[in-house]
Amino acid sequence: MKNDPPSSPGSILLGIPVSPGIRIGKACKVRHRKVAAAYRPIEDPHIDKEIERFEEAVRLSIRQLGKQKSNIDRRKAAGHYFILEAHKLMLQDDMLSRQTTDFIRRNACNAEWALHITVERLTSQFRKIDDDNARKRVADLADVFQRVLENLTGEKREKFHSIDEDAIIVAHNLTPGDATHFYTKPIRGLALERGGKASHIAIVARSMQIPAVMGLADLLDQVPDRTTIIIDGGNGVVIVDPNEEQLAEYIDKQERQARIENRLRSDRDLPAVTLDDARITLRANIESLKELPAVLETGAEGVGLFRTEFIFMDRLSPPTEEEHFSYYRELVEKCVSGPVTIRTLDIGGDKLPAYWPECEEENPALGCRAIRSLYQDSQFFKDQLRALYRASVFGDMRLLLPFVSGPTELSQVLRFLSGTRRELEQEGIAFRAETPVGIMIELPSAAVVADLLAPMAAFFSIGTNDLIQYTLAVDRDSEELSYIYNPMHPAILRLIQTTCRHGEEAGIPVHLCGEMASEPVFTLLLIGLGVTELDAPPSALPYLKEIIRSSTMAEARELAAKALSAPTPGEVEDIVFSEMVKRFPELIGGEF
Numbered sequence: 001m002k003n004d005p006p007s008s009p010g011s012i013l014l015g016i017p018v019s020p021g022i023r024i025g026k027a028c029k030v031r032h033r034k035v036a037a038a039y040r041p042i043e044d045p046h047i048d049k050e051i052e053r054f055e056e057a058v059r060l061s062i063r064q065l066g067k068q069k070s071n072i073d074r075r076k077a078a079g080h081y082f083i084l085e086a087h088k089l090m091l092q093d094d095m096l097s098r099q100t101t102d103f104i105r106r107n108a109c110n111a112e113w114a115l116h117i118t119v120e121r122l123t124s125q126f127r128k129i130d131d132d133n134a135r136k137r138v139a140d141l142a143d144v145f146q147r148v149l150e151n152l153t154g155e156k157r158e159k160f161h162s163i164d165e166d167a168i169i170v171a172h173n174l175t176p177g178d179a180t181h182f183y184t185k186p187i188r189g190l191a192l193e194r195g196g197k198a199s200h201i202a203i204v205a206r207s208m209q210i211p212a213v214m215g216l217a218d219l220l221d222q223v224p225d226r227t228t229i230i231i232d233g234g235n236g237v238v239i240v241d242p243n244e245e246q247l248a249e250y251i252d253k254q255e256r257q258a259r260i261e262n263r264l265r266s267d268r269d270l271p272a273v274t275l276d277d278a279r280i281t282l283r284a285n286i287e288s289l290k291e292l293p294a295v296l297e298t299g300a301e302g303v304g305l306f307r308t309e310f311i312f313m314d315r316l317s318p319p320t321e322e323e324h325f326s327y328y329r330e331l332v333e334k335c336v337s338g339p340v341t342i343r344t345l346d347i348g349g350d351k352l353p354a355y356w357p358e359c360e361e362e363n364p365a366l367g368c369r370a371i372r373s374l375y376q377d378s379q380f381f382k383d384q385l386r387a388l389y390r391a392s393v394f395g396d397m398r399l400l401l402p403f404v405s406g407p408t409e410l411s412q413v414l415r416f417l418s419g420t421r422r423e424l425e426q427e428g429i430a431f432r433a434e435t436p437v438g439i440m441i442e443l444p445s446a447a448v449v450a451d452l453l454a455p456m457a458a459f460f461s462i463g464t465n466d467l468i469q470y471t472l473a474v475d476r477d478s479e480e481l482s483y484i485y486n487p488m489h490p491a492i493l494r495l496i497q498t499t500c501r502h503g504e505e506a507g508i509p510v511h512l513c514g515e516m517a518s519e520p521v522f523t524l525l526l527i528g529l530g531v532t533e534l535d536a537p538p539s540a541l542p543y544l545k546e547i548i549r550s551s552t553m554a555e556a557r558e559l560a561a562k563a564l565s566a567p568t569p570g571e572v573e574d575i576v577f578s579e580m581v582k583r584f585p586e587l588i589g590g591e592f
């Protein structure tokens, strides 16, 4: 009997890994056919009517956004909720409406054209600002513009109506408003020509655990609609029209992953303790209340890092003390598996909420970030701190201060904290005065003077994401320079080691909450260097626990000593990777 010849392999496209996970499904191409705005003159007697038509379309758009918002559970999907809120505020804002109506009046033209010109002007102003936040505002504007235009013309651009159960969305780009469909349609994965890790869509995809690959050039030309595609979000791989062999390989990968995860899940309630009885704490990193169930399911002993800047990111007005308070209260009340470490706002650099005062900086990464905002406008910090202290009586809470550079700055911030506590005391408001206050060690200067900082802090939390960026002087988001951004650089290992040593001498725990903690390949090295707590996304924790429970601290220290003696990142990698792959072949490079 003659065998069929093997079919040729599907093409492999490489993009930016944005949200991990493997999915196999049918490509569903979403092309936005934009509703066009054409020029039409309006005769003078009809201008008021034209303005009224525009204002009615804006009111309708606001009502639609309000309805969409009320269909979304704000607690479960805070990011998206606030995107819709931002769009609504943009429409309510006088600037867009006034400029459009002025244009209609001055130029005696139709509302569609006037809106088009207004949006173009605003867009070009945002484009002059080269940062992620301004890029998001451009996307928001485009979305708002299309919505009003649809309401003016009654035309609809192509949307997500034809999405089936197994759809993997393939598109040039998605607008923030499109993310609404992620909550109502069964989307399996996302492959986009545009976008990066910091985009709104990337944030929503990650928080909903939708595997996503972005930055795939010419994707739409290479993927026929309804073709089978494989998406491997952790590795940034998309396979178009895979052959039997490729399909079998990825189905096998998925099954292997599921089996490992089931096995690891059975250790959920066991402590992360080494074979020679060293206890390591494992806590979860989360960015929204929505992720709390995952914290409890994976056996995390509480939350190691709660980044507060994202919850109110898309607001045009700053959150009030009450809004902060009700969020944190719910968080600490619901997290029954251990303490919640809440980091105060780490705003600045590439993380600029719409409500943040404009501040032009030549070099925002080195500018007025995080606790430094105290020197600009202390009210944001004050509102948050008061809310945090008020919430502290409702559960087990710890505070974490980001971007500390040295003892002088830390003393100033600690003085501000004690001033806030005094204020609450005078007002007779309950709070837990002994709430532990820890500091991030994410600047090289802080690591170098860790001995001076340790007596001032309840714990250290090493932020390797920034520590690597600032030590090696390489942008953490740069694709081109990612080969320099290496956690295995000897300078990074030494800074972690010195931080751990000074933490230990002062008798304080040393956590590590950067992405490095979430990679099982680094687990033994990190505990060998002296890290006492690893904070990672919930799905990574079972992997870390398995490694800890199958090793001794003596082995971990030996591995760390060998790694520290190697002179180059490549040699450190050889030492660490070869040992870990040999010992834990199925856990290293795991998909989570």
Ligand code: PEP
Pocket: 307, 346, 442, 462, 463, 464, 465, 466, 467, 513, 514, 515
């Ligand atoms: C870090 O820098 O490692 C960190 C955890 O903080 P972020 O990623 O929020 O800057």
Ligand code: MG
Pocket: 402, 442, 463, 465, 466
């Ligand atoms: Mg950081």
